[in-house]
Structure formats: structure tokens, C-alpha cells
Amino acid sequence: MKKIIALLLTMLLVVALFVGCGQDDTTDTEDTSQTTDSNETADETTDETADESTDETTDVADTGSLEDGFYYAEDESYPEDNSWKGAIIIEVADGQMVDINWTAINKNAGPDKKTASENGDYGMVAKAGAIAEWHEQAEIIENHLLETQDVTDIEYVDDEGHVDVVAGVSIHVNDFYALAEKALANGPQEKGPYTDGAYYAEEDEFADSGWKGTVDITVLFGHIVEVNWSAVDETGADKKEASISGEYGMVEKAGASAEWHEQAAIIEDYLLLTQDPTAIEYIDDEGHVDVVAGVTIHVNDFYALVEKALADAQ
Numbered sequence: 001m002k003k004i005i006a007l008l009l010t011m012l013l014v015v016a017l018f019v020g021c022g023q024d025d026t027t028d029t030e031d032t033s034q035t036t037d038s039n040e041t042a043d044e045t046t047d048e049t050a051d052e053s054t055d056e057t058t059d060v061a062d063t064g065s066l067e068d069g070f071y072y073a074e075d076e077s078y079p080e081d082n083s084w085k086g087a088i089i090i091e092v093a094d095g096q097m098v099d100i101n102w103t104a105i106n107k108n109a110g111p112d113k114k115t116a117s118e119n120g121d122y123g124m125v126a127k128a129g130a131i132a133e134w135h136e137q138a139e140i141i142e143n144h145l146l147e148t149q150d151v152t153d154i155e156y157v158d159d160e161g162h163v164d165v166v167a168g169v170s171i172h173v174n175d176f177y178a179l180a181e182k183a184l185a186n187g188p189q190e191k192g193p194y195t196d197g198a199y200y201a202e203e204d205e206f207a208d209s210g211w212k213g214t215v216d217i218t219v220l221f222g223h224i225v226e227v228n229w230s231a232v233d234e235t236g237a238d239k240k241e242a243s244i245s246g247e248y249g250m251v252e253k254a255g256a257s258a259e260w261h262e263q264a265a266i267i268e269d270y271l272l273l274t275q276d277p278t279a280i281e282y283i284d285d286e287g288h289v290d291v292v293a294g295v296t297i298h299v300n301d302f303y304a305l306v307e308k309a310l311a312d313a314q
Contacts, residue, residue, distance in 0.1 A: 066096070066184065068093055069092060070091055071090040071186060072090075073087070073179050074086065074179070083107050084107075084113055085104060085105050086105075086176070086179050087104060087112070087179070088100065088180055090180065097146055100180070105220065105225050108226075108228050109198070109216035109228040110228075111198040112198070112220060113135075114135045115198070117133050117135035117136075118133075118135050131168065134171065141176055144166050151177055151181045152177075191222035192224075193275075194310060196219050196220055197219055198217070198218055199216070199217040199313055200214070201308040201309035206233070211239055212231055212232055213229070214229075214230050214231055217306065217309050217310065219313055224310075225272070228268070229268055239260065240264060243259050243264075244261050248261075257294065264297075266292060266293075277310065280303055
């Protein structure tokens with residue numbers, strides 16, 4: 001009997017040892033499996049990081065793909081509540097934007113917005129309590145774009161186009177970025193033949209009519225971008241303003257086809273189209289033309305003033 005009990009105890013001991021060895025083998029297998037998963041995850045992470053790094057390098061390289069030259073854009077029209085429409089000139093060298101001039105054109109011609117601000121005529125600090133003058137803030141946002149080299153890399157804090165990521169800029173800049181995108185989409189362009197600036201000329205004497213003709217011209221990117229033809233009398237009254245108010249009354253008083261300021265606007269637009277004050281033909285000695293529909297007034301004095309004003313812009 002004792003031998004049987006001893007035999008049973010021996011068998012139980014062997015079984016216990018076998019089970020124990022089996023559990024140790026299972027544990028080792030699980031540990032190895034976990035290590036392998038970790039290594040695979042690390043490899044995937046490394047691959048993803050490498051891919052992301054490659055993509056980022058490609059994106060940076062793409063910013064240098066712009067064709068060298070000068071890019072220009074301006075707003076199509078003047079806002080109803082603003083006498084300025086935006087304009088921008090971008091210079092690209094070695095595929096990168098290297099210089100930006102953001103400004104605006106006044107509908108009455110004369111100096112561009114940046115020049116007016118630099119001269120103190122715009123006066124955003126004195127008139128509106130701004131933190132800095134317009135041209136100073138414009139320069140800051142221009143430099144920001146030169147740093148980022150990305151016309152889409154901007155976030156606005158409101159619908160008016162303000163930002164909080166560029167210190168010192170309280171003006172809205174959404175129109176700046178829209179113009180920059182438009183200019184780059186237009187591709188490189190040739191500058192016009194004139195020197196940028198504001199030009200003015202007036203007739204030497206008052207005519208028999210009592211008026212002395214005047215003209216203001218804005219040149220930007222070498223092109224005539226705005227012109228304002230008018231006249232003044234000895235009291236300082238402005239002919240275009242008198243026509244707009246109805247005081248001049250050319251339709252009522254002379255049976256003209258349109259008021260003087262309306263016809264003046266048509267011939268101004270024709271000059272913006274041709275860009276050449278000599279590109280006009282008269283049908284009589286009084287200076288009338290038949291190539292511009294809606295203009296029955298004589299315009300030779302207008303073209304003479306334009307040539308006089310642009311004499312220093314050649």
C-alpha cells in the first residue's frame with residue numbers, strides 16, 4: 001500500500017513540473033510577440049515620419065518655383081464707400097518673392113495710398129487713432145509674406161480680414177492677400193514706359209469760357225492707372241464738381257448728349273486703355289473726335305494737358 005501511495009505522489013509531482021514548464025514557455029512566447037509588435041510600430045512611425053519629412057521638403061522647394069519677374073494686380077473697381085482701390089507689385093527673383101509694394105489708387109488720381117501716407121496726407125493715426133500709419137502697417141504685413149512665401153498662410157480673426165498673428169498690424173489685410181494671389185496668378189508682366197508717381201498739369205491761362213484746364217495722373221507699375229481731368233475758374237470752383245452737382249448743366253443749357261463730367265470720364269477711360277496721349281485723331285480743328293462713342297466735347301486740350309503732365313514721367 002505504501003508503495004502505491006509513493007508511486008501516486010511521484011506521478012503527481014511529474015505532472016506538476018510538466019504544467020509549470022508549459023506555463024513558462026507560453027510567457028516567453030507572448031513577450032517575444034509584444035516585442036515584435038513594438039518594433040513594427042516603430043518602423044511604421046519611422047516610415048511615416050520620413051514620408052512627412054519628404055513632403056515638407058517638397059513643399060518648401062515648391063515655394064521657389066515662381067518665375068522670376070514682376071507681378072502686378074489691382075482691384076477691378078472702387079468700393080462704394082471708399083475712394084481707394086488696392087494695387088500690388090511683387091518682385092520675384094530666384095523663384096522667391098523678394099520685394100512687395102502694397103498700395104492703392106485714388107479715384108481722383110494723385111499720389112498712391114502709400115505715398116499719401118508717407119507724406120502725412122492720409123493721417124490714419126491723427127484721424128482714426130490707429131497704432132501706426134497705414135504705410136508702416138503695410139510694410140509689416142509685406143515683410144510677413146516675404147518670410148512665409150505663402151499667400152494662403154494666414155488666418156483671420158473676423159469677417160473684416162483682421163489678424164492677430166502679426167504684431168503691429170491693426171488694419172484688415174484680407175484684400176492684401178487677395179491681391180497677392182491675383183498678381184501671382186496673372187504671371188510675370190512687363191512694366192509700362194512711365195515712371196511711377198503722381199503728375200499734374202494745368203493750362204497757363206483762363207480760357208474765354210472762364211475755365212483753366214487741369215489734369216491729375218497716377219502712374220503705377222509704369223502704367224497710367226488713373227486720370228482726373230477737370231478745370232478751375234478764378235474763384236477756385238472745380239468744373240467736374242460743378243457738372244456733377246448740376247450747376248454746370250451742359251445738357252439743359254446746351255442740349256449736349258451727356259453732362260460734361262460724364263463725357264470727361266469716357267475720354268479718361270479711353271486714355272487708360274490706349275496708354276498713349278498721342279494715340280488720338282481729331283476730325284476738326286476744334287479737337288473733336290469720332291472714335292470714342294459718347295464724347296461730343298472737344299478733347300484736344302485734355303490730351304495736351306496729359307502730354308504736359310507726363311513730360312517728366314518719360
